[in-house]
Amino acid sequence: MSVDKDTVRRIARLARLAVPEARLEPMAGELNGIFQWVEMLNEVDVEGVPAMTSVVAQKLKWRQDAVTDGGVADALMQNAPEREDTFFVVPKVVE
């Protein structure tokens, strides 16, 4: 499988990364270099092998579905690029 310019444009859109038109072709080349190398995984017969879900055999822990923290709106807003009181400001999204 090889990645072309249009594929790079599509995945860049999915990844929400602005890739300039002039970078699409070189990026396709870089990604193909990596994907060609990864192709060697196709040599291995993985029929019937379960996919890894956790390296350490343990059950995920459960806890009460209760609030354990909170009331720190100001702390959470400290790093906001743009804010009004305790609201994050973004460009208008609804016409």
Add this chain to the structure above:
Amino acid sequence: MSDLNSMTLAEARDALKAKKLSSTELTTALVRSVEQSRGLNAFVTETPDRAMAMAAASDARLAKGEGGALEGLPLAIKDLFCTKGVKTTAGSRILGNFVPPYESTVTQNLWNAGAVMLGKTNMDEFAMGSSNETSAAGPVFNPWRAKNSNANLVPGGSSGGSAAAVSGDLCLAATGTDTGGSIRQPAAVTGTVGLKPTYGRCSRFGIVAFASSLDQAGPMTKTVRDAAIMLGSMASVDAKDSTSVDVPVPDYEKLLEGGIKGLKVGIPKEYRIDGVPADIGGLWDKGAAWLKAQGAEIVEVSLPHTKYALPTYYIVAPAEASSNLARYDGVRFGHRTSDSIHDITELYEKSRAEGFGAEVQRRILIGTYVLSAGYYDAYYARAQKLRTLIKRDFDKAFESCDVLLTPATPGPAFGVGEKTSDPVSMYLNDVFTVTVNLAGLPGLSVPAGLTDNGLPLGLQLIGKAFDEGTVLRAGLAIEQAADFRHKPANWWRSA
């Protein structure tokens, strides 16, 4: 005492306890060492005032005969660990001004044990790199240079700043994180000790996430004993990280005792790979001979899927990274574009394109692709199956041995700029370390010798899950036999 900054953690701890030295004296020397060593670019943020305040508090506790396991000992912290009120950038422009309102569990554990923070160390952006050249703060220089050469070498990565800081005596020890070799590979090429614990041994809470099923924090130190001491304070079970494992934290320093008589050491034959310099193979043989001379039994083992580990990693890690890094959207924290934009999607796309460097963008794109509809089974699902096979190889090998001995890296430190244009050649630096992350096992890199050119090389010990004790004990045996006392020439220090 003229060279306080070159003390080990254990030496400094014992001197503080015996009141031969105060933390204020020690910390003063290290703060000065950090200031004089800016040419290495090892630190992105220095916190001298905080260090001196913490040292004074430690001295007060020590005077009363109190204090924790790391009381008064100055450490450097990789800039991937969130530190409350101290800028944490992850080596990225997108977090260039990020000041966490909370503390990572690992660093909190260290402060609870009495440690002193000197500052935050440089690193590859989001820990993606093996040379510290992808950092938004610029490359770190390795304190080591080849014989008769003034060329700057990389310190490895991604924990390159921490490795350089330990190697150059800018701190007594440092924290690192290891997703594919990011503690062990830089430790090996800087002549220091690096331990990646078992997945789940240290809490990941408050560590900026790269690939969550692989990331693990660990110590970077001058000696194996120091790694044992520091891991004891870093490790904990933590309600804030559901993957941290509820296994008691043993006294690792005590587990160093007893020697290695009767220990079965496995030599995986697949680690003899083409293109690796003869020095590496020679050192590996020497390492096996050292262990044998101390009573260990050497057995050959097979890890048949070794050659598939790196390509597996370069699917799994970018997939997880593309998902983890989706949070950087320019809205709640981090860089936001100042370009004029028309809609929210453009805000995301531009903020992320401006905030992430080239390698991070490349990995986000790989990850997005291998998780996208139509490609998921061919790439991601297959890689996760390969991961199972790699883990099974280790399970089988450990039926006939207690610990594995391998080289740590395929070569010594290389030149700045030497491998940046070829991603795959850069990725190959992690060929001996990445299998360990995929299987979740503990791995330790120990300095074991120098190349003909005078550059440090390391050997790696790999253990069973949660058997850091055996790994450290075997590492101590290598350390004692290698008797590695070399130090880099002090070319970088300003007056």
